[in-house]
Amino acid sequence: MISSIAELISDRIGAMPAGERRAAQTLIANYPLTGLKTVAEFSAAAGVSSPTILRFVARLGFQNYPEFQSALQDELAAQLQSPASRTLNPGSAGGAVSPMLEATLDNLRETFRHLTDKQLADIAARLAERRGKTFLIGGRFTDPLARYMAAHLAIIQPDVYHLAGQESIWRDRLIDMGKRDVLVIFDIRRYQESLVRFAEKAHHRGVQIILFTDQWLSPIARFARHVIAGRTAVPSAWDSSAALFVVAETLIGAVTRQLEAAGAKRIRDLESLR
């Protein structure tokens, strides 16, 4: 069975004329980058003419050059998204646990790889600002994450509200929201219509939106001031929110650190209330 284009090439390279074989070898040499360049560049690199390149991709079964490039990009996308697929990890094979754990570890690493300190610091700073109120809300499966974050933030600063219950209830809270306020939304596939509508309305009121979503980006991204894209793919029937959860914990920690002075006093006050 042939799964990658590289395999397809090495399968047919024997039956190729000299010029096309040079094209094939050039492509394999630094796969798949040469294939992502223009026909002219590809042909120059291989030392053949443009039509030869086109005949080469035609022989591989592609209708035209763009189609060939799309296929390469898709392959690259799959490769970049699951670093787990790098060779095989011996020893971790076996039980049903390891794949899940391995995938989650990869998701965490990948998620944080695309997240710089600066981004997190900016978001934490915005959350630590005490100009306005902070609202948190989540979707069907992610609402617990919103609750988790709200539970912590509410301890170190005032005016933190988790929007729960029926849609109509939190929709009415819109009236309390303005441009000084922050709305933290958790939304992963399948994205919830009601949340998108809510986000749009909040955005129009000038509320700054911080969005936790998956790598495919919820439509809410277009209204969001900050977007955190977490990897969610795991070998399970469900998507994993673990990466978003860890980002949330990281942010909670960062905000706490920023509010240290004010926050510490508040925590002491809370303790004495028990």
Place this chain on the structure above:
Amino acid sequence: MISSIAELISDRIGAMPAGERRAAQTLIANYPLTGLKTVAEFSAAAGVSSPTILRFVARLGFQNYPEFQSALQDELAAQLQSPASRTLNPGSAGGAVSPMLEATLDNLRETFRHLTDKQLADIAARLAERRGKTFLIGGRFTDPLARYMAAHLAIIQPDVYHLAGQESIWRDRLIDMGKRDVLVIFDIRRYQESLVRFAEKAHHRGVQIILFTDQWLSPIARFARHVIAGRTAVPSAWDSSAALFVVAETLIGAVTRQLEAAGAKRIRDLESLR
């Protein structure tokens, strides 16, 4: 120092207008693939117009779009040649993020190291059994985990209840619990008195308790049939529940797999109800 385009973007994303920020976020979300596509595709993915994409790359300092793409390709080439450099974003090394991430990764590995496949399989089997009802409850910070798990389990099987609200409310639910039932409790330091009392009473009624706790074990452990001890130590003012969260996700996956036949039908039925 700025070495990668991703860093360059996150460095300047703060100083960008809304439209260009969307472009930046879309690119970062699945970096660098979106940037290798055409301007039209990029703009469609980001939900902005083509000129905005071009202004975006211009702001990054590139003369034109092809030059931007070449830079991305060069970066990708370097990355593909040395897979070692794929580990952590050098920009995030040494910052405030890494310690948190590293600690969490360690916690996950440690937690699962003390957790055998058999244990998880046993617990999953018990949860998949449909003899009785399943109740879930958590403490101050861990209740969201209980909710998260309940949200998933309730979809694939009937009689799953999350115990929420005031103590008196769920205490009254004890009357519905018997020896055929399962109670999943999340409790980490500082252990909650009310939860311990509740667990004890449930235990006396013959309810099987599955406990998620930290490595120091909540006092509920003495009543529990199964105990999952997760590592919680992170460089933060708060304990981390990430390890327990991942175990919960793993269990959800395992239970789903066991109920595949029955669960699939139920999920279809639920879908048709929308």
Place this chain on the structure above:
DNA sequence: CAAAATACGTAACATAAGATACAGCGCTCC
């Protein structure tokens, strides 16, 4: 060795891509 078939490159073409000019809109700041 000759003739046919195949491969390859040059050059012209059509198309789709990136770039630009301009007008409308929203936002900020007096």
Place this chain on the structure above:
DNA sequence: GGAGCGCTGTATCTTATGTTACGTATTTTG
């Protein structure tokens, strides 16, 4: 509340990219 500025999208244009036609060179085969 009004004036100014800056951002964004539509429409147009230009470039360069992929594609095709055709003639020459090369190899293969009888």
